[in-house]
Amino acid sequence: MSGTTGMNPALEAASSDHLVTHNDYLAAVEAVLLVAEEPVTPAELAAAVNLAEHQVLALLDELRAEADGADGGRERGFELREVAGGWRYYSRVRYAEEVSAFVLAGQTTRLSSAALETLAVIAYRQPVSRSQVAAIRGVNVDGVVRTLVARGLLDTAGADPVTGATLYTTTAELLERLGLDSISDLPKLSPHLPGVEDLDAEDLDAEDLDAEDLDAEDPALD
Template identity: 50%
Template sequence: MESLQSLDFHTTKAALESLLLVATDPVSASALAQVLEIAPGEAASLLAELQAEYRDANRGIQLREVAGGWRLFTHPAYHEHVEAFVLSWDTQRLSQAALETLAVVAYHQPVTREAIKGIRGVNSDGVLSSLVDKGLIRELGRDAAHGQAIIYGTTNTFLEKFGLRSTRDLPDLEQFAPDEQARQFIRERLSGRSFQSTLEETEEDMQEEQELLEDASASEDDIMIIGSASDDFE
């Protein structure tokens, strides 16, 4: 802190401004003075000067004394711009995995974790939790037919942030496909068939295969019986 004691007036004010920038709650003049090792009166004077400078220059930020302390705020005149930017944070920060998972939920809802995993081919539990935290998807209930699995769907926040009136306004995915093979892939993986139908078909295939194996085994037994009977005749 010895270096701060030798700072000139303007540098001390700049240091004070830096502290206000990183503060997440209103900070009292005495608390700021303690950090900068200056007198509380000097801190209060610097805060008043900063407040006047922001106001006179019509800056995009303002310094206000609220709740027993001082804090920086955005200028009310730019509220609409700030709001639009803040509302876009969640979508801007979505990872590729989150975007994929969100797309599956949006186009395939109501959908379970297992269904999402089946479509994406990877476990999506962590991504789902993140999307729930961001308010983009929510739990719609439980699927009694499949072990009370949680069912997911999109939220009003999702519609607001993507500029949709309802999920019916979601664009047709096939229009983004570069060729027929890609369109077919989209139909099968998202919009054309449900994951449950895929599971049922897979289960039916397995049952048919098992039945064929049992039939083959039965045929071998019949051959052995016939063979034994032929030996008796000989």
């Protein structure tokens, strides 16, 4: 089925401005799953690509089979799992050792600009979910957050009561590296952003946690 280029009969009732062929819809569902930070339900996927749920379920089965190397294809390093009532891509379990080595290898290296910006957003807005951080930064932050958690700079703090998304906070280790007694000792935003009191949470500048401050306090990040 993955090699089909024309309209699949199961999709004939669908309507979209740019999704026409079976492969279009297959790729659209795949794209949504790639940016999801939590398992996505068939209903959510159906709404995103403008299909019926049973049609989306057929596409999900095909994507899972493709990742598993069905019909003689190459088995991918990732797999599509159905968990907690939704679907999401995960790295394949057999490569957990290699993935862990990659994530943990960065613990003695300097934090990237992306990591520092993400850390700053969480420090000032905590507790906060990855999707909220992504909305502020304008980019996906899943990998960066995982790295910061692995390095002991972030920790989980339950789930958002409305969305169920995991919330993140900074750790005591971060305070130690910054030389601060508490998170309230972070530099105030107001002097740098006049009128910040009137801004919405998503409008706060993520760059007020100076990268030099973080690196200067922690030789291990050099």
